[in-house]
Amino acid sequence: MREAVREREFREFAEARQARLRRSAYLLCGDWHQAQDLTQAALMKLYAAWGRVRKDGNVDAYARTILTRTFIDQQRKGGWREEPVSEPPDQPSAAPAAPELRLMMQEALMELPPRYHAVLVLRFWEDWTVEQTAQALRVTPGTVKSQSARGLARLRTIVEGLTSESVGR
Numbered sequence: 001m002r003e004a005v006r007e008r009e010f011r012e013f014a015e016a017r018q019a020r021l022r023r024s025a026y027l028l029c030g031d032w033h034q035a036q037d038l039t040q041a042a043l044m045k046l047y048a049a050w051g052r053v054r055k056d057g058n059v060d061a062y063a064r065t066i067l068t069r070t071f072i073d074q075q076r077k078g079g080w081r082e083e084p085v086s087e088p089p090d091q092p093s094a095a096p097a098a099p100e101l102r103l104m105m106q107e108a109l110m111e112l113p114p115r116y117h118a119v120l121v122l123r124f125w126e127d128w129t130v131e132q133t134a135q136a137l138r139v140t141p142g143t144v145k146s147q148s149a150r151g152l153a154r155l156r157t158i159v160e161g162l163t164s165e166s167v168g169r
Contacts, residue, residue: 013059017060024067025039025071027125038071045066116147130145130148
């Protein structure tokens with residue numbers, strides 16, 4: 001009986017949060033198919049720890065931490081591997097408010113090193129504190145602050161370059 005309750009609770013959580021996790025994964029990796037794989041890997045890891053995590057309380061933060069660490073680990077190992085599936089996943093349907101700006105920012109984010117990329121997504125997309133981000137990435141708060149500053153500076157330079165390219169077209 002307890003196993004059935006555990007399964008139901010996890011399934012409800014996964015169904016309710018999967019789209020948001022996939023959007024966060026997309027911001028990290030820049031590819032919807034890789035984001036789907038990343039989300040599934042994170043959910044599998046979360047399921048393995050579900051009993052403990054559920055008792056601790058902040059399941060959302062734990063899921064995003066797993067997602068981010070999985071992304072960074074994949075980058076260290078040289079990326080992700082494609083595995084064939086019987087059916088392709090559905091494409092998310094999210095219409096951006098300003099498509100050109102959104103695409104430009106996503107393109108610029110993809111040019112950042114994985115650590116800067118992860119710090120900026122957690123701090124400014126997920127709206128995490130410095131301390132939460134540091135804990136998720138297993139670094140000091142000072143490292144988060146410096147990587148945020150350097151990442152934003154590099155992002156600003158990239159966006160300025162992209163803006164001047166689009167004006168020159």
